Amino acid sequence: MNILTMLMNNWIGHSLTVLYPARPAVTKGYRGLVIFDETRCSGCSMCAFHCTSRAIEFRGAKTEYKWSYDPGQCTYCGRCADGCESHALSMEQACPPIYLTSGALKCSYTIQRKPPAPPPAAAPEPSGNPQQTDSTAGDAQ
16 A cells, blocks of 8 residues: 555544543542641641651641642652541542642641630539438437
């Protein structure tokens, strides 16, 4: 077959390549981006301790703390979400978005520390004299 004939047939005809979807479907249990719920965070910084890739940074002060996450460094292992006792971290079940510059997906939160809980109220002491039982009342007569 002549090469020019083959090129002409391919140019006139439609493409035979199967187009793939924009994003592949993910399976159950897929670990994607870390989602942070600042209302549940207790400020313990255990997520940063568990993060082996140093994608989570935690900087604390007396009145506030700063939590930041860089998906470009994340290995999506899930240790941070598993180690969070207050369940403030979860993992999205979708492919991470495509980014072209370093730090484009980085997010930071500055959160005020919650005041400590007040101590529990002391139980009221019994007032007056303790009541006598029947056995002690009979001995007094």
